[in-house]
Amino acid sequence: MLNKQELKKLTVLLSGQKRIVLTTHTNPDGDAIGSSMALLHYFEKKGHTVSALVPNDFPEFLSWIPGSEKMIVFEKKSKAAKKLLEKADIVFCLDFNALSRVGSMSETLKNVKVPFVLIDHHIDPEMESFAFVHSTVQISSTSELVFDFISRLDDLELIDKQIAECLYTGIVTDTGSFSFSANNSNTYRITAELIDRGLVPDKIHQLIYDTFSENRLRLLGMGISDRMLVWNDLHTALIYYTAQDLEKYNEQVGDTEGVVNYPLSMKNINLAVLLTERDKNIRISFRSKGDFSVNDLARKHFNGGGHKNAAGGKSFISMKETIELVKSELSNYKKQLDYQLTYS
Ligand code: 5GP
Ligand code: MN
16 A cells, blocks of 8 residues: 555656546456546546546446546557557556556556556555555455545545546445445445435446346346356356357347356355356356455466456366366365355
């Protein structure tokens, strides 16, 4: 986390009117877009010229977020994005811990010579890539850290309804509507503060969660009924979607978001896995309950990482082989996966 001295240095760097570029991770989620847009509005209020980049498209259910139409998708507009980066005075990196997490944008970012500021909550940030690091795994979302950052700069009065809605989006999506990583009382204090500034949680919740297309809901149902494997001895359930499945349901960006959480609602299931096949690659999502670290699992065996209870990775072999690989790797963790959550 930034100490007083670093904060002072950063304040000096941000004095006057600066060209600021905000960046976030591949397959941006609610926290990535929410924290980026909150910071964009904040810096604009401070008089800076701000742009926000995302490596690839974000889901439609986040498109209502005020300012999100200004997002520049690197995959589609790399020339414009590169120009902005060339002219930037300072670059903010939000909700990711290593430059490799921005996919196709990472080579370009590596050649940018201005100071980088990291605001993030993933484990083991790549310290050498950033001049300033505001990072801790103790806080459930980058959006909450952005609130903290604005507060440390003594600018809480600049948090208006729009910024509050952006920050709430990150908080509510990264905590699964306050159902995990939500044991810190500060998360609720901040949320209360956001309500006082005009946020209406019911409305935002509906905008995020009650916008399924018929196809998306049917894809979820099909996944649970026809594509779910339950390995009781490993306390694990896995859902997989082949490329043909996704095509059949006319999958749109974000349609498989949240599917991975459903298997965890089964008693005695401590680990949930979702495999999605696109362009011959398989993306892997892991979610766990309790102490089992899917960050360690994803890092060690599946070219990925994330948080203790939510992580992702990739596989470059077939669906059938990936399922077999997941099962055989997990068989080495049989003991660690065998626990029961009880009331105490
Ligand atoms: P999701 O399963 O929702 O895609 O990702 C869950 C968490 O894991 C997120 O915090 C995300 O940043 C992280 N994550 C997902 N995919 C990868 C990956 O390929 N590499 C790393 N390091 N983290 C990932
Ligand atoms: Mn996050």
